[in-house]
Amino acid sequence: MNAPLRKSGVVLFVLFGMIFANLNWIQAYKADEYRTHKWNGRVIVAEYKRPRGVIEAGGTALAQNKATDDTLKYLRVYPKKDIYAPVLGYKPVNLGTVGIEESENDFLSGESDKLFADRISDMFTGEDTGGGNVVLSLNTKAQEVAWKQMTNNERGAKKGAAIALDPRTGAVQALVSMPSYNPNQLVTHDTQAAARAYRELNADKDNPMLNRALSQTLPPGSAFKVIVSAAALQSGYGVDTELPAGNVYREGGATVHNSEDEVCPAGDVTLKEALTESCNTGYAKLGVKLGADKVKATAKAFGFEGGELRVGDLESGDGLPVAASHTGDIANPDGSTDRAALAQSSIGQRDVRMTPLQGALIAATVANGGEQMQPYLVQQLLSPDRRTIYTASPKKLRTPIDGNVASQLKEMMISVVENGTGRKAQIDGYTVGGKTGTAQNAAGADPHGWFIGFAFNDKGEAVSAVCVVLENVSGGHASSEAARIAGLIMKAAAGRGGD
Numbered sequence: 001m002n003a004p005l006r007k008s009g010v011v012l013f014v015l016f017g018m019i020f021a022n023l024n025w026i027q028a029y030k031a032d033e034y035r036t037h038k039w040n041g042r043v044i045v046a047e048y049k050r051p052r053g054v055i056e057a058g059g060t061a062l063a064q065n066k067a068t069d070d071t072l073k074y075l076r077v078y079p080k081k082d083i084y085a086p087v088l089g090y091k092p093v094n095l096g097t098v099g100i101e102e103s104e105n106d107f108l109s110g111e112s113d114k115l116f117a118d119r120i121s122d123m124f125t126g127e128d129t130g131g132g133n134v135v136l137s138l139n140t141k142a143q144e145v146a147w148k149q150m151t152n153n154e155r156g157a158k159k160g161a162a163i164a165l166d167p168r169t170g171a172v173q174a175l176v177s178m179p180s181y182n183p184n185q186l187v188t189h190d191t192q193a194a195a196r197a198y199r200e201l202n203a204d205k206d207n208p209m210l211n212r213a214l215s216q217t218l219p220p221g222s223a224f225k226v227i228v229s230a231a232a233l234q235s236g237y238g239v240d241t242e243l244p245a246g247n248v249y250r251e252g253g254a255t256v257h258n259s260e261d262e263v264c265p266a267g268d269v270t271l272k273e274a275l276t277e278s279c280n281t282g283y284a285k286l287g288v289k290l291g292a293d294k295v296k297a298t299a300k301a302f303g304f305e306g307g308e309l310r311v312g313d314l315e316s317g318d319g320l321p322v323a324a325s326h327t328g329d330i331a332n333p334d335g336s337t338d339r340a341a342l343a344q345s346s347i348g349q350r351d352v353r354m355t356p357l358q359g360a361l362i363a364a365t366v367a368n369g370g371e372q373m374q375p376y377l378v379q380q381l382l383s384p385d386r387r388t389i390y391t392a393s394p395k396k397l398r399t400p401i402d403g404n405v406a407s408q409l410k411e412m413m414i415s416v417v418e419n420g421t422g423r424k425a426q427i428d429g430y431t432v433g434g435k436t437g438t439a440q441n442a443a444g445a446d447p448h449g450w451f452i453g454f455a456f457n458d459k460g461e462a463v464s465a466v467c468v469v470l471e472n473v474s475g476g477h478a479s480s481e482a483a484r485i486a487g488l489i490m491k492a493a494a495g496r497g498g499d
Contacts, residue, residue, distance in 0.1 A: 048072035053108040053131035053384070055088055055100060057138040063088050063101065065130075068189070076187040082180035083147045086211040087138065087320070087377065090183035094191040095198055100134065100377065103310070103318040107132040107381055114381065114389050132389065135380035137171035139164075142464075142493040146176040149485040150468075155449070155478055157470035161212035161356040164489050167364035167454060167462040169394040170373030172311065173493040174466075177212040214311060214322045217353035218469060221439030221479075222278045223450045224299075224348030226362055229275055229412060231290050231298035233405045239412055242268035245282040252340030256284040256347065259438065275412045276420035278436065280347045287346025292330040292337045295346060299327045301400040302362055303372070304354075311357070313378040314392050320377070325358040326351070348437055359452040359467030363434065366413060367454035367462035370406035372397045413453065417483075422451065424480050425487035430463075430494065431456040432487065436479035441472075449478020455490040464490040 051074050055063035062084050065074040076091050078084070089099015097105055106112040110131035146162045153160075157178075164173040185197040201209050210216060232241075245264035249256045257280065258264060264279035274282040287295050299305070304325045312319015328351025330341045344350035357375065365372040374397040381390040401409070413433030416422040421436040434453025441448060454465040466489050468482040 047109065048074050050110055051130035052076060052091065053110070053133045055104075055108070055134045055136065057136040057143075057379075058140040060140050062136070063091075070189055072189050075189060078183045078187075081182045081184065083144060083176075084138075085180045085183050086177040086213065087136070087175050088183065090186045092187045092194055093189055094194060095186060099320065100136070100312065103312045103316075103320065104134050104378065104381075108134060110384070115383060130384045132384060133382040133386065134378060135382060136377050137166075137173070137379040137392070138175070138377070139173040139493050141495075142174040142489055143176065145492040146174045146485070146489045147178075149488055150176050150178045150470075153470060153481055153485065155470060155473045155475070155481045157449075157473050157478070157481075159206060159212070159471040160469050161216070162466065162468045162485065162489060163213040163356050163360045164464050164466040164493050165360050165364050165373075165375055166493075167367040167465045168373070169392075170364075170375045170397070171379065171392070171394070172375055172377050173464060174489055175211075175213050175377075177210065179206050179208040181208040211320065212469075213356045214320055215355070217323050217325055217355050218448055218471070219350075219352055219439040219441055220348040220354040220359060220450055221437030221448065222280070222283075222348055223359055223362075223435050223437030223452050223467075224346075224352055224354070225275055225278070225283050225437075226366070226409065226413065226435050226452070227299050227302060227304075228283055228287050228290070228295060228346050229271065229409060230302075230401050230405060231294050232271060232286055233408050234298065234401065235290060235294065237271055239272040239408050240270045242270055243274055243279075243282040244285050245269045245274065245279050247281070249281040249284050249343065251284065251288060251343040252338070254284075254340035254343050256280050256343055272412045272415055275435065276415045278416075278421050283346050284343040288339055288342050292342050292345075295342070296327050296330065298400070299325075301398065302365060303358055303398070303400075311375045311377055314374060314376045314395055315390055322357055323355050325354040328352060348439060356467040356469050359450065359469070360465050363413075363452040363454045363467065364462075364465035365400055366406050366409045366433070367456070367465050368406075369403045370401040371399050410454075417453065421479065422453065422483045424484035425451060425453050425490075427455055427487050427491045427494075427496070429458060429496070430491070432490070434483065434486065436483055438476075438479050446472040446474040447476075447478065449473050449480070449482045451479055451482035451486045453483070453486050453490070455487075455494060457494060464493040466490050466493075 051065045066077045089101045091101040108131045160178050162176045309322040310319035332338045374395045417432045422434045432455045437450035439448040449470045452467045466486045468486045
């Protein structure tokens with residue numbers, strides 16, 4: 001063989017080798033990406049041949065399917081529209097999937113290993129069995145009461161969030177984010193209309209697609225005093241320990257006032273009275289005396305500064321992402337404690353930021369004797385023929401305080417509702433405790449109104465823990481309206497109506 005032919009043979013051999021290697025690389029590493037790519041129309045058509053599983057709560061279908069006559073055999077439908085959108089999310093044709101639709105996508109689509117037997121059965125029957133069904137922990141009455149009261153609140157707030165938990169298990173009973181959106185417009189088979197609706201929602205300055213209950217942090221105001229109270233009780237204080245108070249407290253460059261002149265105007269006030277009346281000066285002085293390390297450590301024990309937490313499926317650990325709550329550094333540039341920042345942080349201001357979920361977890365921890373349960377949304381997974389595949393088994397997340405401290409906090413928070421700023425949260429036949437909060441935020445902006453609390457039935461069982469926040473409410477006393485809404489949500493969660 002002459003040299004030119006030999007060289008050509010070598011080149012061809014190398015080229016064939018490269019082609020062979022590329023094919024193997026595509027099959028081994030890129031096949032799944034290409035198969036599931038949004039531009040692969042055949043995949044979308046195949047996906048819609050099988051009815052997607054139902055998402056339900058309390059026997060009510062919240063996400064289901066409607067048969068169509070077009071190329072895509074089924075249309076995803078959300079009967080309750082914006083009420084459940086922050087939880088459910090949406091499963092569109094040409095956009096990214098979000099919410100429970102995303103975190104439980106494999107099960108809902110029928111691709112999960114949990115449904116392997118069903119897929120094997122389909123091979124023999126030739127049928128396209130539907131995906132699995134997801135049962136949520138939501139109490140539909142509590143959810144719809146929360147939505148109605150939030151969107152028709154008596155203070156005209158347009159933004160806010162409410163979340164309720166079962167303190168004993170961590171099951172999410174209600175989760176509302178206001179404003180919300182109608183997911184039906186995002187799942188239409190008219191992909192251009194869906195994309196246009198998404199752009200409009202994404203451009204909305206009120207950010208209706210933000211899950212405010214989980215993904216937004218705001219200054220909690222006096223609701224944070226429960227954390228400072230816990231720090232004090234763990235340091236040897238009692239509910240009747242007297243604290244120095246007064247009309248005004250100046251520390252460094254900070255000046256702390258009480259909300260009203262008649263609140264702890266002079267002398268000393270007990271720890272219980274300070275929480276009941278929401279005494280800013282007493283708590284600012286208390287926080288400075290305890291020290292930044294103690295305040296921050298107690299907040300961290302309750303979940304502040306936490307790592308990634310998702311609320312959804314306890315088994316897989318997947319679900320809706322949760323933003324971390326923070327206390328801020330409370331430090332000078334040289335690392336020493338910034339006492340002015342500490343005074344302000346001790347009343348939930350300065351750099352303290354909290355999610356509504358964190359607020360509900362604080363209340364739930366107190367109600368559950370000091371144990372904080374991991375919040376979850378997925379109660380059950382059912383096969384297409386409704387066989388039970390999975391049932392949630394509650395998990396303890398952490399133990400921030402012992403039972404004795406929890407008992408004292410419970411007593412103090414009950415006093416807030418029976419004798420102090422949280423009276424609007426009272427429920428006939430239930431023992432309710434809580435803490436209000438009014439939080440200053442951006443300069444010139446109206447304050448946020450908070451309430452965190454819990455309810456016990458006449459058997460002494462903790463039936464609900466809640467956090468409600470109304471954003472930027474003018475005219476004062478927004479926390480009182482938050483307390484009223486919280487009481488109605490807990491009443492509904494306990495099975496006592498709510499309207």
